Amino acid sequence: MRIIDIREITQPISSPIRNAYIDFSKMTTSLVAVVTDVVRDGRRVVGYGFNSNGRYGQGGLIRERFRDRVLEADPESLLDDRGDNLDPHKVWAAMMRNEKPGGHGERSVAVGTLDMAVWDAVAKVAGQPLFRLLAERAGREADPRVFVYAAGGYYYPGKDDAALRAEMRGYLDRGYTVVKMKIGGAPIEEDRRRIEAVLDEIGSQAQLAVDANGRFDLETAIAYAKMLRDYPLFWYEEAGDPLDYALQAALSEFYPRPMATGENLFSHQDARNLLRYGGMRPDRDWLQFDCALSYGLVEYLRTLDVLAQFGWSPGRCIPHGGHQMSLNIAAGLGLGGNESYPDLFQPYGGFPDDVRVEDGHIVMPEPPGIGFEGKADLIPVMRQLAE
Ligand SMILES: O=C([O-])CC(=O)C(=O)O
Numbered sequence: 001m002r003i004i005d006i007r008e009i010t011q012p013i014s015s016p017i018r019n020a021y022i023d024f025s026k027m028t029t030s031l032v033a034v035v036t037d038v039v040r041d042g043r044r045v046v047g048y049g050f051n052s053n054g055r056y057g058q059g060g061l062i063r064e065r066f067r068d069r070v071l072e073a074d075p076e077s078l079l080d081d082r083g084d085n086l087d088p089h090k091v092w093a094a095m096m097r098n099e100k101p102g103g104h105g106e107r108s109v110a111v112g113t114l115d116m117a118v119w120d121a122v123a124k125v126a127g128q129p130l131f132r133l134l135a136e137r138a139g140r141e142a143d144p145r146v147f148v149y150a151a152g153g154y155y156y157p158g159k160d161d162a163a164l165r166a167e168m169r170g171y172l173d174r175g176y177t178v179v180k181m182k183i184g185g186a187p188i189e190e191d192r193r194r195i196e197a198v199l200d201e202i203g204s205q206a207q208l209a210v211d212a213n214g215r216f217d218l219e220t221a222i223a224y225a226k227m228l229r230d231y232p233l234f235w236y237e238e239a240g241d242p243l244d245y246a247l248q249a250a251l252s253e254f255y256p257r258p259m260a261t262g263e264n265l266f267s268h269q270d271a272r273n274l275l276r277y278g279g280m281r282p283d284r285d286w287l288q289f290d291c292a293l294s295y296g297l298v299e300y301l302r303t304l305d306v307l308a309q310f311g312w313s314p315g316r317c318i319p320h321g322g323h324q325m326s327l328n329i330a331a332g333l334g335l336g337g338n339e340s341y342p343d344l345f346q347p348y349g350g351f352p353d354d355v356r357v358e359d360g361h362i363v364m365p366e367p368p369g370i371g372f373e374g375k376a377d378l379i380p381v382m383r384q385l386a387e
């Protein structure tokens with residue numbers, strides 16, 4: 001078998017929302033298709049992928065470097081030992097030929113997007129849902145039931161506490177037991193008021209996580225920690241700059257409850273530095289590395305190895321991004337769950353149409369691949385690129 005084409009198109013996923021750092025009015029994503037010469041069930045096998053929100057589409061890098069390296073590689077050199085399927089690790093190595101280490105920039109997003117499509121193709125060629133293929137290769141039992149939480153609570157023009165409460169009520173009505181809102185985009189007393197409004201709305205039905213999107217300097221992060229510790233929060237996320245490990249470490253002296261970070265760390269080396277220097281606590285904190293932003297699952301497997309070396313369980317990982325790729329990794333490799341954005345970033349995020357959230361969990365469906373074919377608003381968009 002061989003890859004006969006790789007296509008990319010940059011699509012808008014814009015919305016009027018704002019977090020503490022950016023607005024999403026010009027947000028885009030790269031949609032990619034890895035076209036193979038394999039036919040399964042009367043249809044050509046095409047793997048699809050896209051990048052997570054928060055980083056923009058990667059058309060330039062994909063078209064100028066990464067696509068051609070794969071297409072120019074000897075097709076045999078990209079196959080697994082049996083020669084009947086792609087080896088994602090070999091495709092990854094082909095993409096990363098002639099790239100120096102460090103300085104990850106956003107090439108990790110370009111590679112992560114293509115890597116998603118490669119794994120989708122590999123699982124389709126194997127005729128398995130990706131999570132089962134991953135579990136089998138890791139010699140472990142898959143658990144199709146995955147914890148998911150509802151992310152939202154953004155700032156947007158004209159949004160008052162009543163609208164915020166109604167949004168959170170909507171998530172509870174759809175079966176979620178943990179909801180997340182943004183902080184750090186308003187003065188601290190206004191954020192306290194917003195938090196109290198949401199806590200009042202959700203009562204004992206759910207827990208609340210808050211996300212500062214890396215906005216705070218040490219002093220502000222500590223001021224917020226002192227305010228937030230008055231409340232039984234699920235987590236306090238990304239208080240300071242993602243690469244400021246000393247800030248994260250200092251914060252643990254002021255905030256005994258769970259914290260979360262990692263969505264803007266793009267390599268296993270950066271993840272290792274977080275565990276070395278960030279003072280993260282393996283008994284309560286959460287790691288949010290998102291493979292679609294950080295060189296894909298091939299790299300995420302290295303990150304999981306780093307976690308193991310540092311005594312962290314994969315169960316402490318709840319990736320950022322709300323995409324089905326991480327759902328498969330969670331179900332296949334025992335992560336603690338996955339983010340979801342029930343009302344945002346459609347049609348890319350979310351679940352196949354027949355999947356419901358019940359008691360804060362979903363059950364993975366069983367079609368081969370990542371599961372994009374089960375989403376009626378997504379698969380036609382993907383098939384426009386290639387089928
Ligand atoms: O607002 C964003 O950039 C998304 C984000 O941080 C999250 O989902 O945790």
Ligand SMILES: [Mg+2]
Nearest residue numbers: 211237238263
């Ligand atoms: Mg976040």
